[in-house]
Amino acid sequence: MVAEHHALPDGIGFRDVQVLGPFAKWNHSHRMTPADSSKSESWLEDRIHYDAPFGTIGRALLARSIQRSIERTFAYRHRITAADLAAHQTAKEKQGTRSMNILVTGSTGLVGSAVVPFLTTGGHRVVRLVRGTACGPDEVEWNPQAGTIDAAKLEGLDAVVHLAGENIATGRWSAAKKARIRDSRVNGTRVLSEALAKLSRKPRVLVGASAIGFYGERGDDVMTESSNTGTSFLCNVCRDWEAATEAARSAGIRVVNLRIGVVLTPRGGALEKMLLPFKFCAGGVVGTGRQFWSWIALDDVVGVIHHAITHEELSGPVNAVSPEPATNRDFTKTLGRVLGRPTIAPLPAFVVKLLMGEMGEELLLASTRVVPNRLQATGYQFRCPTLDGALRHLLGR
Known part of the structure; x- marks a missing residue:
C-alpha cells in the first residue's frame, strides 16, 4: 500500500x-x-x-x-x-537509563529491523553501521571484508548492538556459503571490536549476537552458559565469533555475547517457512521429533538486547532463549493446534539430509536444550515465556 x-x-x-x-x-x-x-x-x-x-x-x-x-x-x-513503553519506563525507573547514542549493525535484518524502532521509541538515537555510502549523520560506513570502518564517527557512543552476519538458513552449505557465514561473523566482529578498542571515548557496552549453535548436538542434556562448545561447523563459528570480541573486552568495554535461539516471527526465519505448509495441512514432525528446539519470540530478542544494554551486571555469554525449550514434536503439535490444522505430514530425517545436507542436520535435526539461567538471575521478565502463548501472540490467534 x-x-x-x-x-x-x-x-x-x-x-x-x-x-x-x-x-x-x-x-x-x-x-x-x-x-x-x-x-x-x-x-x-x-x-x-x-x-x-x-x-x-x-x-x-x-x-x-x-x-x-x-x-x-x-x-x-x-x-x-504497550509492552515497549513499559520496558522503557522500567529501565528509566530501576536502572536510571537516560537517552543514549546506540550503534546498530545488521539494522535491516530480521532482528535489527525490530530493534531499531524499539530503541527510537524509547528516545534513544540510533546510528546504523552500513555497507556502502552513508546517507546522513545517522549512518556510518564500514566494509568488513576489506577491514575498513569510519572509526572517527564512532566516538562518544554509549552502546553498540552488533547483529550483522550472513543468513545461515538460505541454500545448501557449499564451501563458499560456509566461508561467507564464518567470515561475515568472525571478521566483521573483529574489525568492529578493534575499532571500538582504539576509541578515545569508548562505548560502555558491546552487545554481540552469537547463537545456541555454540553447543551443537547434545540430546536431552541441559545447556547453561557454562556448558562447553561442540565440534560441528556452527559450534566452531560461534566459538570464534565470540572470541572476536576480545579486543573490545580487553579495552575495558563490557561485552555481552547473546547466544540466540530459534527466533520466532511470522515475518521471517523458521516460523515463516513453516506457516504455508501447516496452513495447507502439510505440516508434521521433523525427523524423530525428539530433538529439542530452543526458541525465543522476536519480542523477547528485542527485550533481551535492551536488558543487556541496561544491566551492567551482565557480561560474557548469555543464553537468549525462552525458559521452556520444546521438542520438535511438541513444537509441531502446538503450532498445529494454534492454527487449527492437523499435523499429519512428517518430514523424515533422510529427506532433510537429502534436500538440505549439513544445514538441515545442524538446524533441524540437532537437539540443543538450552535454558536462560543468566537472564532469569538478572530479573529479565519474558514477554512470551510459553510456546502456545508466543505463537498465539505472534499469529494473532
Whole structure:
C-alpha cells in the first residue's frame, strides 16, 4: 500500500490515506490523547474507514476476513506498543537509563529491523553501521571484508548492538556459503571490536549476537552458559565469533555475547517457512521429533538486547532463549493446534539430509536444550515465556 501522511488538525495524531493499494478506500487515523488530567498516561486510538475492493461483491465475500485481519493486526500492534513503553519506563525507573547514542549493525535484518524502532521509541538515537555510502549523520560506513570502518564517527557512543552476519538458513552449505557465514561473523566482529578498542571515548557496552549453535548436538542434556562448545561447523563459528570480541573486552568495554535461539516471527526465519505448509495441512514432525528446539519470540530478542544494554551486571555469554525449550514434536503439535490444522505430514530425517545436507542436520535435526539461567538471575521478565502463548501472540490467534 502507498499512502499519504497527513497531520491531524489538533496536533495529537496523524492520518494515512491510501493512494495506491488493495482497498477501494482506506483512511487510517492515529490519535494519542491524555488518559487523565495529570498526563501521566495516554490513550492510543486507531480509527480506520475502509471499503473492500470489487464493490458489492468484494464487501460480501471479503468483509469478514478483512475485519478479522485488521482486528488481529492492531491488537498485536497495541500489545507491542504497550509492552515497549513499559520496558522503557522500567529501565528509566530501576536502572536510571537516560537517552543514549546506540550503534546498530545488521539494522535491516530480521532482528535489527525490530530493534531499531524499539530503541527510537524509547528516545534513544540510533546510528546504523552500513555497507556502502552513508546517507546522513545517522549512518556510518564500514566494509568488513576489506577491514575498513569510519572509526572517527564512532566516538562518544554509549552502546553498540552488533547483529550483522550472513543468513545461515538460505541454500545448501557449499564451501563458499560456509566461508561467507564464518567470515561475515568472525571478521566483521573483529574489525568492529578493534575499532571500538582504539576509541578515545569508548562505548560502555558491546552487545554481540552469537547463537545456541555454540553447543551443537547434545540430546536431552541441559545447556547453561557454562556448558562447553561442540565440534560441528556452527559450534566452531560461534566459538570464534565470540572470541572476536576480545579486543573490545580487553579495552575495558563490557561485552555481552547473546547466544540466540530459534527466533520466532511470522515475518521471517523458521516460523515463516513453516506457516504455508501447516496452513495447507502439510505440516508434521521433523525427523524423530525428539530433538529439542530452543526458541525465543522476536519480542523477547528485542527485550533481551535492551536488558543487556541496561544491566551492567551482565557480561560474557548469555543464553537468549525462552525458559521452556520444546521438542520438535511438541513444537509441531502446538503450532498445529494454534492454527487449527492437523499435523499429519512428517518430514523424515533422510529427506532433510537429502534436500538440505549439513544445514538441515545442524538446524533441524540437532537437539540443543538450552535454558536462560543468566537472564532469569538478572530479573529479565519474558514477554512470551510459553510456546502456545508466543505463537498465539505472534499469529494473532
